[in-house]
Amino acid sequence: MKQQLADAQAALKKVQEASAAEVKAKSEQVRADYPDTMQFAYTFKKDKPPFNVEAVWHDNKFTYIRAHPQEAPALYEMKDGKPNLIQFELRPDGLYFIPKILDRAYMQVGKQKLDISK
Numbered sequence: 001m002k003q004q005l006a007d008a009q010a011a012l013k014k015v016q017e018a019s020a021a022e023v024k025a026k027s028e029q030v031r032a033d034y035p036d037t038m039q040f041a042y043t044f045k046k047d048k049p050p051f052n053v054e055a056v057w058h059d060n061k062f063t064y065i066r067a068h069p070q071e072a073p074a075l076y077e078m079k080d081g082k083p084n085l086i087q088f089e090l091r092p093d094g095l096y097f098i099p100k101i102l103d104r105a106y107m108q109v110g111k112q113k114l115d116i117s118k
Contacts, residue, residue, distance in 0.1 A: 079103045
């Protein structure tokens with residue numbers, strides 16, 4: 001029984017090592033390929049107060065906005081000629097994470113707007 005336990009533990013260790021190596025290889029491949037997916041195809045007025053947007057891009061899955069606004073703006077997507085409020089995550093480093101690809105959108109604080117289009 002002790003021998004079976006030792007054999008099982010050895011087999012488990014081999015599987016764990018193989019899995020760790022596979023995860024590492026796939027992770028390195030994703031990191032190597034990721035920059036090719038980023039597309040900086042948006043037009044906007046860079047560094048316009050109060051939005052202070054530095055960059056807008058997408059990675060074929062999500063849209064990202066790098067900004068340092070004076071006040072957190074609302075973000076709207078234009079669909080069928082009508083604005084739709086979009087949910088986003090604002091990270092502490094000033095990165096807006098939008099869980100979709102935007103074509104036409106705008107940020108708004110009060111009456112000030114910043115148009116963003118692809």
